[in-house]
Each structure stands twice: as structure tokens, then as C-alpha cells.
Amino acid sequence: MARKCIFCEKRAGSGEHMFPDWLNKVFDQIEWQMPEGETPMWSRGAQDFRTDEVSEQVWGASEIASLILKKLCHECNTGWMADMEAVSAPLLTPMILGRPSTLNQTEQVTVGTWATKTVMVCEASMSEERNFTPEDRKIVMNENRPPGHLRVFAASLEGLITPARFGVVRMEVQNKGVRLGDLHLYTLQINMLILQVIRQDPPASVGVSMADPNFGSDGEIRVFPPIPDNPGFFWPPKKSFDLEGLPRYVTRLDNPPALPGPWGPHRDSPRNGGSPR
Numbered sequence: 001m002a003r004k005c006i007f008c009e010k011r012a013g014s015g016e017h018m019f020p021d022w023l024n025k026v027f028d029q030i031e032w033q034m035p036e037g038e039t040p041m042w043s044r045g046a047q048d049f050r051t052d053e054v055s056e057q058v059w060g061a062s063e064i065a066s067l068i069l070k071k072l073c074h075e076c077n078t079g080w081m082a083d084m085e086a087v088s089a090p091l092l093t094p095m096i097l098g099r100p101s102t103l104n105q106t107e108q109v110t111v112g113t114w115a116t117k118t119v120m121v122c123e124a125s126m127s128e129e130r131n132f133t134p135e136d137r138k139i140v141m142n143e144n145r146p147p148g149h150l151r152v153f154a155a156s157l158e159g160l161i162t163p164a165r166f167g168v169v170r171m172e173v174q175n176k177g178v179r180l181g182d183l184h185l186y187t188l189q190i191n192m193l194i195l196q197v198i199r200q201d202p203p204a205s206v207g208v209s210m211a212d213p214n215f216g217s218d219g220e221i222r223v224f225p226p227i228p229d230n231p232g233f234f235w236p237p238k239k240s241f242d243l244e245g246l247p248r249y250v251t252r253l254d255n256p257p258a259l260p261g262p263w264g265p266h267r268d269s270p271r272n273g274g275s276p277r
């Protein structure tokens with residue numbers, strides 16, 4: 001059976017680049033400070049609290065933009081995705097390099113859309129189950145914005161830095177022992193920039209999710225839904241993570257996201273409250 005493009009569902013190409021060229025050019029500008037004897041590595045990982053499954057795949061960093069995926073079509077990759085890369089690269093590059101940045105509301109939506117598109121592609125490169133729905137992908141493709149029920153945050157990484165990592169953490173959310181649904185935490189780290197996309201399944205209604213006033217914790221700033229000009233989007237946030245602290249942010253064990261709708265802030269720990277199925 002021919003593989004289908006995860007976005008338009010037409011026949012997929014024999015191999016499209018997962019990451020854009022511009023990312024390689026940004027990586028060329030970074031002086032890697034690695035522990036002696038170690039080479040910069042790029043990795044993809046997944047952690048599922050419901051099944052206790054953990055997987056991790058690692059490559060040399062110079063290959064970040066040469067990873068090939070057989071689940072995209074040439075038309076998508078050279079069409080709307082290329083257009084998106086062109087507007088996103090100038091916004092993302094300074095943050096990846098660690099330069100303080102402001103984004104207006106339109107630019108926040110652009111960065112949020114890029115993060116969503118990228119985690120959709122990374123996720124599809126690892127597995128076919130429990131992924132974003134075709135409807136969510138079509139919103140990104142056709143409307144050039146994240147689906148309204150998603151949350152996107154930006155954080156920063158300092159100190160000894162790995163070049164790039166994609167990870168997804170999947171957990172079951174319960175309230176007083178009652179299962180509410182699944183939470184998927186996608187974290188993309190590219191040098192100093194951390195982008196996190198939060199998806200709840202089933203999703204909250206759009207009316208509820210857009211009304212959420214939460215602006216995130218000290219260690220993050222919300223990208224989507226966008227923050228109005230006052231207080232405005234300013235990166236980096238007050239607090240940066242280091243490599244040791246990053247896993248706590250990735251799993252959100254210390255800072256459960258303020259989720260819209262009936263989920264509220266989920267308080268049951270996934271390790272204690274989650275029941276594997």
C-alpha cells in the first residue's frame with residue numbers, strides 16, 4: 001500500500017526532508033560546548049506513562065536537516081510548508097541563538113503554527129498511533145494556524161546544551177480517580193529555544209480554550225493562543241532551564257498546565273494516579 005501524506009492524504013513522496021535547510025545554517029553559527037569526547041547529537045524520544053514505554057533514537061547533529069520522512073508529499077513540502085518555513089525562520093533564528101526577542105500577535109501565531117507543524121511531523125516519524133487527528137493537521141495546512149484547542153509555550157535552555165531534541169510524553173489525566181482523557185506533551189528543543197505543544201484528547205471546545213487567561217509560569221511564555229500587546233510576548237522567560245531541569249518541564253510534573261474547560265489544572269500525578277491499560 002502506498003504511504004499517504006499525513007497532511008493532504010495524497011500519495012507520499014519517496015522521501016521528503018523532515019527539517020528545513022535554514023536550520024542547518026543556524027546550526028552552523030553555533031559553537032557547541034560539549035563534554036570532552038562527546039559529539040553534538042540530535043534525538044527523538046517518546047515516553048508513555050500509560051504503558052511505561054520509553055523510546056529514544058539519536059543521530060549526529062549535522063544531520064538535523066537531512067532526516068528523511070516518507071510520510072509527506074512533494075507538493076506539501078515545497079508548497080505551504082516551504083512558505084511557512086520562509087516566514088518562520090527569521091522569527092525563530094534569534095531565539096534559537098539565544099537572543100532576546102519580542103513577537104507581536106501575528107508572529108506568535110506563526111511560531112505556534114510552525115511548532116505545531118513540526119511536532120506533527122516528528123510524531124509521525126516515530127509512530128502511527130495516538131497521533132494528532134487528520135482534522136488537526138488539515139487546520140494547520142489549510143488555515144495556517146494551530147487548532148484552537150492546543151496550547152503552545154516557549155521556554156529557554158541555558159548552560160551545557162544538546163543541539164536539538166524532540167520528545168513526546170503521553171499521560172492519562174484523572175480527577176479524583178475518574179479518567180478525563182489523555183494529555184500529549186510535545187517538546188521541541190533547538191539549541192536555546194524550547195517550544196512545547198500541549199494537546200488534550202478529547203479536546204476542549206474552542207470557545208472555552210480561547211478564553212483561558214493563563215499566561216504560563218515563570219519558566220515559560222505562552223505563544224498560542226497569542227498574548228495581546230500588553231503584556232506582550234518577550235523571550236526568554238524570567239527563568240531558564242538547564243539540561244538537568246529540562247525533564248521536569250518536559251513531563252510537567254512540577255507545573256501541570258492550566259488546561260481549559262472541565263479538565264482544570266490536573267492534580268493527580270500520572271505516576272501515582274494513572275492506570276496503565
Ligand SMILES: [Zn+2]
Nearest residue numbers: 005008073076
Ligand atoms: Zn501532502
